Amino acid sequence: MNVAILGYGVVGSGVAEVISKNADIIKKNSNVSLSLSHILDIRDFENCPFQDIMTKDFYDILNDSKVDIVVETMGGVSPAFEFVSACLKAGKHVVTSNKELVAVKGYELLEIARKKDVNFLFEAAVGGGIPIIRPISRCLAGNRISEVAGILNGTSNFILTKMITENMDFDVALRLAQEKGYAEKDPTADVEGFDALRKICILASLCFGNHVYPNGVYTEGISKITLEDVDFASSCDCVIKLIAKAKKMDDGKISLTVSPCLVKNESMLAGVNGVFNACLVRGDAVGDVVLYGQGAGKLATASAVVGDVIDCACNTKERKFFGWDEGKDDLLADYLDEEISLYVRATVESMENAVAEIAHTLGEVSFLKREKQAFDEIAFLTPAMKERELRKILAKLPLSVISTIRTVDY
Amino acid sequence: MNVAILGYGVVGSGVAEVISKNADIIKKNSNVSLSLSHILDIRDFENCPFQDIMTKDFYDILNDSKVDIVVETMGGVSPAFEFVSACLKAGKHVVTSNKELVAVKGYELLEIARKKDVNFLFEAAVGGGIPIIRPISRCLAGNRISEVAGILNGTSNFILTKMITENMDFDVALRLAQEKGYAEKDPTADVEGFDALRKICILASLCFGNHVYPNGVYTEGISKITLEDVDFASSCDCVIKLIAKAKKMDDGKISLTVSPCLVKNESMLAGVNGVFNACLVRGDAVGDVVLYGQGAGKLATASAVVGDVIDCACNTKERKFFGWDEGKDDLLADYLDEEISLYVRATVESMENAVAEIAHTLGEVSFLKREKQAFDEIAFLTPAMKERELRKILAKLPLSVISTIRTVDY
Numbered sequence A, B: 001m002n003v004a005i006l007g008y009g010v011v012g013s014g015v016a017e018v019i020s021k022n023a024d025i026i027k028k029n030s031n032v033s034l035s036l037s038h039i040l041d042i043r044d045f046e047n048c049p050f051q052d053i054m055t056k057d058f059y060d061i062l063n064d065s066k067v068d069i070v071v072e073t074m075g076g077v078s079p080a081f082e083f084v085s086a087c088l089k090a091g092k093h094v095v096t097s098n099k100e101l102v103a104v105k106g107y108e109l110l111e112i113a114r115k116k117d118v119n120f121l122f123e124a125a126v127g128g129g130i131p132i133i134r135p136i137s138r139c140l141a142g143n144r145i146s147e148v149a150g151i152l153n154g155t156s157n158f159i160l161t162k163m164i165t166e167n168m169d170f171d172v173a174l175r176l177a178q179e180k181g182y183a184e185k186d187p188t189a190d191v192e193g194f195d196a197l198r199k200i201c202i203l204a205s206l207c208f209g210n211h212v213y214p215n216g217v218y219t220e221g222i223s224k225i226t227l228e229d230v231d232f233a234s235s236c237d238c239v240i241k242l243i244a245k246a247k248k249m250d251d252g253k254i255s256l257t258v259s260p261c262l263v264k265n266e267s268m269l270a271g272v273n274g275v276f277n278a279c280l281v282r283g284d285a286v287g288d289v290v291l292y293g294q295g296a297g298k299l300a301t302a303s304a305v306v307g308d309v310i311d312c313a314c315n316t317k318e319r320k321f322f323g324w325d326e327g328k329d330d331l332l333a334d335y336l337d338e339e340i341s342l343y344v345r346a347t348v349e350s351m352e353n354a355v356a357e358i359a360h361t362l363g364e365v366s367f368l369k370r371e372k373q374a375f376d377e378i379a380f381l382t383p384a385m386k387e388r389e390l391r392k393i394l395a396k397l398p399l400s401v402i403s404t405i406r407t408v409d410y
Helices: A010-021 A023-030 A058-062 A080-089 A099-116 A133-139 A154-166 A170-179 A194-208 A227-235 A298-314 A351-362 A387-396 B010-021 B023-030 B058-062 B080-089 B099-116 B133-139 B154-166 B170-179 B194-208 B227-235 B298-314 B351-362 B387-396
Strands: A002-006 A035-040 A069-072 A093-096 A145-151 A238-248 A254-264 A276-283 A287-294 A342-347 A377-381 A400-407 B002-006 B035-040 B069-072 B093-096 B145-151 B238-248 B254-264 B276-283 B287-294 B342-347 B377-381 B400-407
Touching (some): A002 A010, A002 A058, A010 A023, A010 A035, A010 A298, A023 A298, A035 A058, A069 A080, A069 A298, A080 A093, A080 A099, A093 A099, A093 A298, A133 B133, A133 B298, A145 A194, A154 A227, A154 A238, A154 A276, A194 A238, A194 A254, A227 A238, A227 A342, A238 A400, A298 B133, A351 A377, A351 A387, A387 A400, B002 B010, B002 B058, B010 B023, B010 B035, B010 B298, B023 B298, B035 B058, B069 B080, B069 B298, B080 B093, B080 B099, B093 B099, B099 B194, B133 B194, B145 B194, B154 B170, B154 B227, B154 B238, B154 B276, B194 B238, B194 B254, B227 B342, B227 B400, B238 B400, B342 B387, B351 B377, B351 B387, B387 B400
Parallel strands (some): A002 A035, A002 A069, A069 A093, A254 A400, B002 B035, B002 B069, B254 B400
Antiparallel strands (some): A145 A238, A145 A276, A342 A377, A342 A400, B145 B238, B145 B276, B238 B254, B276 B287, B342 B377, B342 B400
């Protein structure tokens, strides 16, 4: 099987490395022989071990009928979309690690693949090396999935972990992440939740069967989380994690959000630290399943890409049934309709008055304590009710709300 | 696709339930229609919703050419082996949840399946509903796997969790597990590690490519773990877990053990509590991956079986390449050759003398403390060295060793 790679960046070079270094084990595990035929990149690479198969011309790959499988690791929507769709239309299988491409153009590309009877696979687009897409689409195919959620961005999880375990300020932790190469110079996509959003859109599409587009979805990052919040969370045996989640509501709509959440220490998601990722899937038969590992990185992501390439090579006669239907207008619920318990931190003018009013209006409330708590500072966990109602009640209470953070029950 | 089930026990009835209840979602997810054609059981079931397809005669299934896929959920080696091999020889795909069958007869059955060009799948044999077998064999197929390990027995993990979190004695926790239906009347297979052994043998066979038979493998259970050990473990930020592990040694041999181990609290395996299971796989590209969920139970196990049934139904034209080679004589290393750090608890005649001797002989040793420690009680963590050497040194020290527990680095 001849494999071409589009883009010799971090992931692309990892894929080339794994395919060549592990050729023997790939043959033994799967009875397929993968041979690298082309690598496309507009840049020149000195001392690259794949010098003789580098090309700057995409048509070298597209027009070569001996190329069976194309790996796209360029990132971004354009020209990745044009290249991938051209390859699929030419009857080549395509594997990508490009989450933006799948989140924005997934349905369109899956449709082309269906029509041309070839595979379009993207295990690496969510959670790097962690097996997520295939376990959901195959191992859990007998389940009615009600919820999928996860820690899907390693950069923000690294920052939160430093804040929690080393009492580091957000800004300091962000600078450290940048120094270590985990965060970009412009960290917006990571810390404001947009990267996690693309991944949860892919997972929601897969779990619920219609394309969920990231456009216009409620997304909240971690840049406003403070050490005060971290301390209050800790006082009720919780940690703060950036959780991307999609839940099927009773009316069939999907409530999808990306936001910081209080996660109980006993949850498997609470132990996911540093740049690691984890994905939780809740099925009616299987219960909760958690898949954990390195969510990014050269070889981890390459591992997932190569797994997909092997799958393409093993399924040449019969295309894998895989994918989802087109999105639809009223697919998403208003997230404010979801029942949730909120963590609230606020200042008050009269503590006595505020406590009495909160207890009177909200009923069963857990008030939280932290060391060095200011005299006018209050924090509590509300009972679970529709977020819209909760917000209305909060607005009427004698509080100046500083932060509210959602909670999750897993 | 017509599916027959051998054995209408806990798992078999779960499979029947999931296939009939989730027929619509199975069709949507995988484009296959599964139809239950027979259920074999020698018992009579009143009020069973599948009364009209129950049979007591295996040949009703074997001789029916319309049965495409046979699910074996009877347990035990015989007659499961005879039934499964007859079905494979008759050209039917077989899915089993029977870990004993796969651990003892896996290679033989895989060979028959290979020759007859049908699938023999057993995702449910390890870790109940957790996707483990398929992620390893497919998603991680590009990796050279160096180690696979896990908490693979829910009963013993439930008991240890009660000991750790509620300070419950082993005997009390075992009785509780029996009351809750997690442990059998004769709990030997669970608490002495034999159940976990079968599962790690299956995983080792899959990860390293040769059948590893459970016969004669070193297995140590949890029945000798005491609350003193739990306390000392806690004092060095560890918990005690029953770990089944298989590691590829430098000489290509496999070191395979089942024994209690000290696991660092920061490890993902430390957070696996109650009857839950988790499996860790270490690959050269992917790093560490952990797969977590319900390791047993009617519907969770059925979820894995149905996933395999769907996979068979989707791969009728092309048999999935899957399996391993026959075992061989010198496949297993002597586990005493593995480098390891041991936790040691002992009594001493002279504390001063013992501490001096330990420090002198072993070098860097962490001495542990616990509340209510007896005046003659000592506990410490040794440096890592070959277990054989460590045991020799321990035997010469002025100690009466009460317990030794291995440690793991994940």
